[in-house]
Structure formats: structure tokens, C-alpha cells
Amino acid sequence: MNLKFRLRQAGMIAKLELRRVFLAKRSLWVYLLALFPAVVFLGHGIDVKLDQQRWAGRVTPAAVLDSIERGDSEDEVIRRAGDPVSKRRYRRGRDSRGSTFSYFDGQRRVDVRIEDGLVASKNVRAHVNFEEDRQVFAGFFHYFYLRLAIFFGCLGIFMNLFRGEMMGKTLHFWFLAPVRRDVLLAGKYMAGLAAAVTIFTTGALLSFAAMLWPQDPAAVQAYWQQQGPSHLFWYGASSALACLGYGSVFLAAGLLVRNPIIPAVVLSFWEGINGFLPAMLQKLSVLYYVESLTPVPAPIGADAPVLARMLLAPAAPVSAATAVAGLLGVTVLVLWMASRRIGRLEINYSTE
Amino acid sequence: MGEGIVFDEVSKFYGEVLGVNRVSLHIPPGITSMVGPNGSGKTTLMNLMTGLIHPDRGSISVCGLSPRNPESLMRILGYATQYDAAPRGATGFDFVSAGLLLYGYSAEETRRRAWQALERVSLTEAAGRKVAGYSKGMRQRVRLAQAIAHDPEVLVLDEPLNGLDPLVRAETIAMFREFAARGRHVILSSHVLQEVDVISDQVILIANGMIIAEGQIRNVRDEIEEHPSQFMIRCRDASRLASLLFDMEHVAEVKLHEDRQGMLVLTRNRREFSLALTRLASSGSPVESVMAADENVDALYEYLIGGGR
Ligand SMILES: Nc1ncnc2c1ncn2[C@@H]1O[C@H](COP(=O)(O)OP(=O)(O)OP(=O)(O)O)[C@@H](O)[C@H]1O
Ligand SMILES: [Mg+2]
Numbered sequence: 001m002n003l004k005f006r007l008r009q010a011g012m013i014a015k016l017e018l019r020r021v022f023l024a025k026r027s028l029w030v031y032l033l034a035l036f037p038a039v040v041f042l043g044h045g046i047d048v049k050l051d052q053q054r055w056a057g058r059v060t061p062a063a064v065l066d067s068i069e070r071g072d073s074e075d076e077v078i079r080r081a082g083d084p085v086s087k088r089r090y091r092r093g094r095d096s097r098g099s100t101f102s103y104f105d106g107q108r109r110v111d112v113r114i115e116d117g118l119v120a121s122k123n124v125r126a127h128v129n130f131e132e133d134r135q136v137f138a139g140f141f142h143y144f145y146l147r148l149a150i151f152f153g154c155l156g157i158f159m160n161l162f163r164g165e166m167m168g169k170t171l172h173f174w175f176l177a178p179v180r181r182d183v184l185l186a187g188k189y190m191a192g193l194a195a196a197v198t199i200f201t202t203g204a205l206l207s208f209a210a211m212l213w214p215q216d217p218a219a220v221q222a223y224w225q226q227q228g229p230s231h232l233f234w235y236g237a238s239s240a241l242a243c244l245g246y247g248s249v250f251l252a253a254g255l256l257v258r259n260p261i262i263p264a265v266v267l268s269f270w271e272g273i274n275g276f277l278p279a280m281l282q283k284l285s286v287l288y289y290v291e292s293l294t295p296v297p298a299p300i301g302a303d304a305p306v307l308a309r310m311l312l313a314p315a316a317p318v319s320a321a322t323a324v325a326g327l328l329g330v331t332v333l334v335l336w337m338a339s340r341r342i343g344r345l346e347i348n349y350s351t352e
Numbered sequence: 353m354g355e356g357i358v359f360d361e362v363s364k365f366y367g368e369v370l371g372v373n374r375v376s377l378h379i380p381p382g383i384t385s386m387v388g389p390n391g392s393g394k395t396t397l398m399n400l401m402t403g404l405i406h407p408d409r410g411s412i413s414v415c416g417l418s419p420r421n422p423e424s425l426m427r428i429l430g431y432a433t434q435y436d437a438a439p440r441g442a443t444g445f446d447f448v449s450a451g452l453l454l455y456g457y458s459a460e461e462t463r464r465r466a467w468q469a470l471e472r473v474s475l476t477e478a479a480g481r482k483v484a485g486y487s488k489g490m491r492q493r494v495r496l497a498q499a500i501a502h503d504p505e506v507l508v509l510d511e512p513l514n515g516l517d518p519l520v521r522a523e524t525i526a527m528f529r530e531f532a533a534r535g536r537h538v539i540l541s542s543h544v545l546q547e548v549d550v551i552s553d554q555v556i557l558i559a560n561g562m563i564i565a566e567g568q569i570r571n572v573r574d575e576i577e578e579h580p581s582q583f584m585i586r587c588r589d590a591s592r593l594a595s596l597l598f599d600m601e602h603v604a605e606v607k608l609h610e611d612r613q614g615m616l617v618l619t620r621n622r623r624e625f626s627l628a629l630t631r632l633a634s635s636g637s638p639v640e641s642v643m644a645a646d647e648n649v650d651a652l653y654e655y656l657i658g659g660g661r
Binding site: 005008009012013016168169170172173175176177178179180181183343344346347348349 | 366399402403404405406420422423424425426427430431433435436437438439440450451453454455456498
């Protein structure tokens with residue numbers, strides 16, 4: 001019974017489990033969570049591309065658009081700039097009515113608001129704003145992907161590794177195999193991890209690609225020459241490390257409680273108040289380290305409510321090396337506790 | 353492997369509920385049957401010796417190995433549980449072979465052993481079908497195949513004859529015998545003594561989480577038949593009747609009530625006792641009433657020896 005044989009056993013268990021994890025019906029919503037950001041950014045990209053196509057033949061010279069000023073009359077605007085690419089009318093109050101004319105100069109989109117026949121205001125913005133889209137992506141990644149998608153995805157995958165077999169009354173088959181309980185734990189964890197990392201890093205990379213797709217090729221080129229590769233790497237790596245950390249926590253939770261809502265609530269509360277905890281306890285967190293590893297800090301609006309800012313703002317970030325080491329430390333600690341627990345675990349199918 | 357299976361003062365509680373209480377056992381090789389009514393603790397004992405649950409008190413050893421060490425124990429032990437479940441979507445063959453890989457057998461050896469085990473329980477034809485679609489008896493047999501596939505020294509089977517038709521039952525029993533003949537342990541459980549008495553080398557009778565009797569079937573039967581029963585007798589001249597009864601061979605003990613109007617009698621032979629009492633009453637002894645003091649215990653023994661219901 002040497003270490004090599006035990007590792008082989010863990011590998012075999014992982015292989016047997018992997019199919020189940022990937023193909024389980026209840027994994028479907030995990031895929032949906034992982035793909036959601038990619039779908040959103042793809043939708044945005046398609047929207048941008050369609051507009052570009054539709055407006056391609058109706059480009060107004062930039063100089064003309066720049067010359068439009070507040071107080072110009074509606075007829076004057078149409079005479080100089082031609083028909084807008086889109087025209088929206090609205091009513092405000094009883095007898096004030098207005099409309100918005102949108103123009104396109106190939107790069108920028110200019111919205112001219114006309115009230116009572118005169119230009120009331122002009123709003124110029126880039127049709128695709130790379131800077132802004134990257135910020136939106138960072139926000140999505142922090143607030144949706146890390147805190148919701150990977151969190152609940154790992155909950156679904158890892159909690160079921162043991163809990164599912166207790167519910168299905170099949171756990172005793174594993175306990176009657178000639179394997180140490182901690183080897184069984186390792187095998188199952190490896191299966192869950194392989195599945196979670198594959199699903200969520202793919203999801204992160206796909207959404208990143210979808211975000212880049214409609215951008216100005218020159219800007220993207222420049223981005224790749226600077227921070228691009230490092231951003232891509234750390235988005236992928238922090239997704240994978242989040243799976244590693246959350247995975248261990250939910251694997252352990254599945255050995256302790258049957259109701260998945262309890263660990264979900266407890267852990268999100270714990271991560272939520274992390275910023276208020278003493279420095280010692282702050283280190284017992286997954287999110288704390290993973291947020292330190294994300295390439296773009298979470299954008300938080302200055303106008304957000306104080307409480308939200310306190311809860312969502314990450315604790316002081318640490319260096320990448322510290323964060324990776326800290327995360328591995330937390331994972332090993334949690335897995336060690338789980339292996340103690342599984343040694344005492346009993347087959348008890350009757351009480352629910 | 354000469355040490356057998358040893359329980360030393362083992363107790364197990366499920367919260368407040370008693371599973372088994374202070375069980376001490378030594379099970380030698382051969383076919384051993386655990387017999388007792390529902391909820392008596394058969395499954396609890398089997399789960400304890402296979403490490404699926406752990407004792408609250410006492411210790412267990414299986415051929416010198418601790419049930420807390422599955423890595424070694426499961427190489428020599430196979431357990432077909434009472435839990436009627438199989439991994440979802442698995443065919444009979446998958447089900448038997450999946451576990452075998454973990455013993456370190458090659459893929460080919462695994463396949464060979466799985467087929468051999470399925471053959472022994474006559475399930476080769478259904479091996480490619482999903483276990484979920486098996487009949488109750490087939491599921492029973494595929495669990496048996498899974499338990500014997502690695503050719504264990506100790507075979508633990510929870511109600512293995514349940515749901516088997518007579519033909520398969522005979523085959524299965526023949527297999528147990530063959531196992532035992534090679535000096536191995538076969539431990540099985542049943543509700544009914546009659547079902548297993550002829551095939552068992554020894555039996556263990558269990559009720560309410562306690563061992564009532566253990567040993568070779570003949571001794572156990574005698575023990576049950578002679579188990580002492582208590583009767584409460586009300587009568588006027590109690591001390592005279594007491595001395596008459598006490599002289600009888602089957603009466604073990606007589607306890608006079610303080611009011612001298614009744615007594616408690618312990619007898620080893622109920623039939624003899626009731627005959628004697630009838631005789632005494634008809635010859636003028638003023639017996640007012642006779643009551644069995646321990647009806648529950650009596651019923652239990654009747655159940656165990658009489659074949660149950
Ligand atoms: N998981 C459990 N939780 C609570 N009580 C339990 C549990 N398992 C068994 N018990 C109790 O322990 C006692 C012994 O149960 P056990 O299952 O060992 O009986 P058994 O002899 O196998 O019965 P059966 O013939 O019905 O299979 C019963 O009183 C039962 O209610
Ligand atoms: Mg039982």
C-alpha cells in the first residue's frame with residue numbers, strides 16, 4: 001500500500017466520478033451560469049456589429065457633426081448633416097415635444113436632442129468604448145462571475161459529490177472499497193475540480209473573447225501588446241483558483257450538512273463581512289485572495305450606497321504570490337478538516 | 353485468519369435509539385446466521401463489523417483487522433448490504449466491475465472476475481442491462497456478485513435469501529456452503545430461524561439489540577426451549593403450594609409474596625409447569641389465578657423458535 005498506489009486509486013475514482021459530474025442533469029444550470037457572461041457580451045457585440053453594418057452607408061463627416069451647436073434649428077441640422085441614422089420622438093409635459101437624432105461618423109455616435117425645433121443638447125460617445133467595456137467586464141467578473149456563478153456552480157458540483165450519494169443511497173459502495181477514506185475524498189475532489197475548472201475557465205475566456213470581438217481591431221492590437229495577455233491569464237487563473245477554494249469548502253460542507261442552503265448562506269455572509277473581520281480571520285476567505293488576483297479591480301461607483309460600498313469593496317489586496325499561497329493554504333486546511341470528518345462519517349440513509 | 357470476528361462489549365446508539373447493547377461475540381469460520389425480528393439489530397451488527405458505522409463503546413476486530421481500516425479490511429471482506437440501490441445508469445456488469453478496478457487488478461483481470469462473479473449468481477444474460485431495470489431478486493443477486501467478485505475471506509450478507517426463488521435460493525446456499533468449506537466466514541442474516549438453521553454452522557439470536565443465544569443450532573434450540581418463564585400465582589394457602597411446586601424438577605425458583613396470598617414462580621419448562629398446576633388445582637389446591645409475568649419475552653422466544661410470522 002504505497003503512496004503511488006493510493007494516487008492511482010484516487011485517479012481511478014476521479015475518472016469514475018468525472019462522467020457523472022459532467023453529465024449530471026443538475027449540472028445543466030452550472031453550464032448556464034458559466035456561459036451567461038459570454039452570452040451577454042456576445043449579445044452586446046452582435047448589437048454593435050449590426051449597428052455598424054446598418055449605418056455603414058450613412059456616415060456623416062465628423063467635422064459636420066462637430067459644428068452642430070446648441071440653439072441650431074432642426075431644419076438647419078438636417079440641411080447640414082442630412083437624415084439621421086435614427087430618430088426618436090418623445091413628449092414631455094403638455095405642449096413640449098422633442099426628438100433625438102442620432103448620427104454616426106464611423107467611430108463616434110452623436111445624439112442630438114431637439115426640443116421645440118431647436119438643438120437642446122448634444123451627446124458624443126464612441127460607438128464601441130473599449131475602455132468602458134473592459135470596466136463592465138471587470139464588474140461582471142467580480143460581482144457576477146466570482147460571487148455568484150462560480151460560488152453557486154461550485155456549490156452545485158462539490159456539495160453533491162458526497163451528499164448526492166447519501167441521497168441516492170450509494171455511498172456505502174465507496175466505503176466498502178479497499179480505499180482509505182481520505183483517498184476517496186481526494187479522488188472525488190479531483191473530479192469536481194476538473195469539471196469546475198474546465199467549465200468556469202472556459203466560461204471566463206469565452207466571455208473575454210466575446211468582449212473583445214466588436215472592438216476596434218487597432219485598439220485590440222494595442223491592448224495585446226500591453227496588458228492584454230496578463231489580463232487574460234489572470235482572469236482564467238483567478239477563475240480556476242476560485243474553483244479550487246470554493247470547491248474545497250463546499251466539498252467539506254457536503255459532508256457536514258444535507259441542506260445546501262445553509263452553507264450557501266453562511267459562506268456568503270462570511271465572505272460579505274470579510275472586510276470587517278480582524279486581520280487574522282480575513283485570511284480565512286476564498287474571495288479575499290481571488291479578488292487580489294483579478295487583473296482589473298472591481299469598479300465601484302462613487303454614487304453607490306455606503307453599505308454596498310463597504311460590503312462589496314475588497315479588503316486591501318495582497319500580492320499575487322501571497323494570494324496564491326493564501327488560497328492554497330485555505331484549501332489545504334479545509335480539505336484536511338474534511339478528511340478528518342470523512343473518517344468519522346457513518347452510513348445513515350434512514351434519517352433525512 | 354484464525355482469529356475470527358470478535359466483538360468486545362460493543363454498544364451502538366443512534367442518538368437516543370438503541371442499536372445494539374454490550375454485544376460480545378466470537379464468530380469462527382463457517383456459516384453463521386444472525387436471526388432476529390425487524391429492528392433487532394442485525395444490520396447494525398453487520399454495519400459495525402464492516403466499518404460503515406462505528407461503535408460508541410467497545411471494539412471490533414475482523415481477522416485481526418480494524419473496521420476503521422478499509423484499505424486492508426476490504427481486501428478480505430465482501431458485504432452485500434440491505435440497501436437496494438445501484439449507481440444510476442450502471443449495467444450489472446459495470447456495477448460489479450467498477451469496484452474491482454480499485455483493488456489494482458488489470459482491466460482484463462477485472463473483466464474476468466466480474467464475469468466469473470456474475471456467472472456464479474447466474475446473471476450473465478442480464479449483465480448488459482441496467483441494474484435499475486432488474487427485478488428484486490436480480491438486484492439481490494447482483495449485489496451478491498459484487499460482494500464475492502474479489503473472492504473475499506469474509507462474506508457478510510444482509511438477508512441474502514430474501515426474494516429469491518427456490519431454485520436460485522438452492523444455488524445460493526450451495527455457494528455459501530462451498531465458501532464455508534474452504535475455511536472462510538459466511539455471515540448472513542434472516543428473520544426466520546427455520547430458513548437458515550439447516551445450513552448454519554452456528555446461529556446468533558438477536559432481540560432488542562442484545563444477543564439472546566449463540567452457538568450451534570442444537571444447543572441454541574435447547575436453550576430457547578428451556579428458557580425460564582415467570583408466572584404469577586394468586587392463591588389462599590400460598591406457602592403450602594410453594595413448597596409443593598419447589599419440589600418439582602423444572603421449577604427453578606419460587607418467591608412468596610409478603611401477603612402470603614401469592615407467589616412468583618420461575619420454571620424452565622412451561623408445558624410441564626402448566627400440567628403440574630392443573631393437577632394440583634384439581635386435587636384441591638385453592639389456585640385463584642395464574643398469569644405469565646413476561647408475556648413479551650415468551651412471545652419473542654416463540655417467534656424465534658417457531659418460525660416467526
Ligand atoms: N440510521 C438509524 N437511525 C436511527 N435508528 C436506527 C438507524 N438504523 C437502525 N436504527 C434502529 O436500531 C435498531 C436496530 O436496527 P437494525 O436495522 O440493525 O435492525 P435489523 O435487525 O436489521 O432489522 P430488519 O430486519 O428490519 O432489517 C432499530 O430499533 C432501528 O430502529
Ligand atoms: Mg436489517
